[in-house]
Amino acid sequence: MNKITCLLFAALLLHSNCSKSSTKGDPPGPVTKPAVSFTTQDAATAYASFNQYFYSTADKLYYSNTEKKGIGAIWTQAIYWDMAMNVYKRTKDPADLQRINDIYQGAYNRYDKYNWNNTKEWFIYDDIMWWVISLARAHQLTGNKTWLDLSISGFKRVWDGSFDPEKGGMFWDFNHSGKNACINFPTVIAAMTLYKITGEAAYLQKAKDVYNWGVNNLYDPNTGRVADNNVNGHKGWSDYTYNQGTFIGAAVMLYRETGTTAYLDQANLAAVYTQKTMSDVNGILPAEGDWNEQGVLKAIFGQYIMTLINDAGQTQFLPWIQKNINAAWGNRDVTRGLTYRNYKVPCVTGTLQSYEASSAVYMMQICPPAN
Numbered sequence: 531m532n533k534i535t536c537l538l539f540a541a542l543l544l545h546s547n548c549s550k551s552s553t554k555g556d557p558p559g560p561v562t563k564p565a566v567s568f569t570t571q572d573a574a575t576a577y578a579s580f581n582q583y584f585y586s587t588a589d590k591l592y593y594s595n596t597e598k599k600g601i602g603a604i605w606t607q608a609i610y611w612d613m614a615m616n617v618y619k620r621t622k623d624p625a626d627l628q629r630i631n632d633i634y635q636g637a638y639n640r641y642d643k644y645n646w647n648n649t650k651e652w653f654i655y656d657d658i659m660w661w662v663i664s665l666a667r668a669h670q671l672t673g674n675k676t677w678l679d680l681s682i683s684g685f686k687r688v689w690d691g692s693f694d695p696e697k698g699g700m701f702w703d704f705n706h707s708g709k710n711a712c713i714n715f716p717t718v719i720a721a722m723t724l725y726k727i728t729g730e731a732a733y734l735q736k737a738k739d740v741y742n743w744g745v746n747n748l749y750d751p752n753t754g755r756v757a758d759n760n761v762n763g764h765k766g767w768s769d770y771t772y773n774q775g776t777f778i779g780a781a782v783m784l785y786r787e788t789g790t791t792a793y794l795d796q797a798n799l800a801a802v803y804t805q806k807t808m809s810d811v812n813g814i815l816p817a818e819g820d821w822n823e824q825g826v827l828k829a830i831f832g833q834y835i836m837t838l839i840n841d842a843g844q845t846q847f848l849p850w851i852q853k854n855i856n857a858a859w860g861n862r863d864v865t866r867g868l869t870y871r872n873y874k875v876p877c878v879t880g881t882l883q884s885y886e887a888s889s890a891v892y893m894m895q896i897c898p899p900a901n
Contacts, residue, residue: 708760
């Protein structure tokens, strides 16, 4: 994901497990606070606060933390762009549409005009694929053909360099060290999104092929657990919410298109694993992201668990997500209006990363309040 935070190890590539050492940490807790039930107005307030403390009006992108000394990692900007789109879908406010256009321009200016062949800016395949997905979604929302063209060309760039035509699956890095969930299941999502836009059957076939490889090589059919990576046939069983999420999203999109119930069954099993095994006894999602980019992972999970709830009618998971949002919002830094990666403890009051502040805010934009 990030040149500083991700290292390639010779024996085993653990994509999501790479992180910068930290002297940070959660404040003492958990602390019992009065129960809250977030509202639509809270969602708007949380997003406004997130932008106040993290959005650079000059760069039209997001800072890495509240010190505002550097722009956040390239792939996380695509997730923040997704959040802006979700906000606009909710509000239909012209100012929120302008932010969508502004973030596109900020990335255009910073990342060599979306030149996918610039291997200094785009140094890993999944960094490109997150933007491919976001560009396709932005086209669906606005009809901007330039964004669709960039999504298509980005998908081709990744497919041509990453797909393994002999053994199947997608390589995460340019050196083809391993095949990771973070590239395989987002590729399915991108292919299905482009299929819905273009109607080109090749995208649907690619989605099916990569998904099937992922089920056989990055998934436990007995538990719903999604492996982080597969290096030379060896699965790296590290649990991360975004891997569970993109697997769920990919499965739901294939289910919606084909009507094959096996896809829905797999999505549900992955959701149950996240809820019952990865979360604590009260169903609160794992903290993830002790001063590194993993803080954004639950935002991605939120996008796709809501896809399962909304697009596949699996509303049994809705109270669980609402409970997590309420926990995070109840533990917010009231002075700044910022939420934290660990929903069970009060938000830190000092320097805070945009990554670790993003996930609850993101979920608030797409999850309806309980009341």
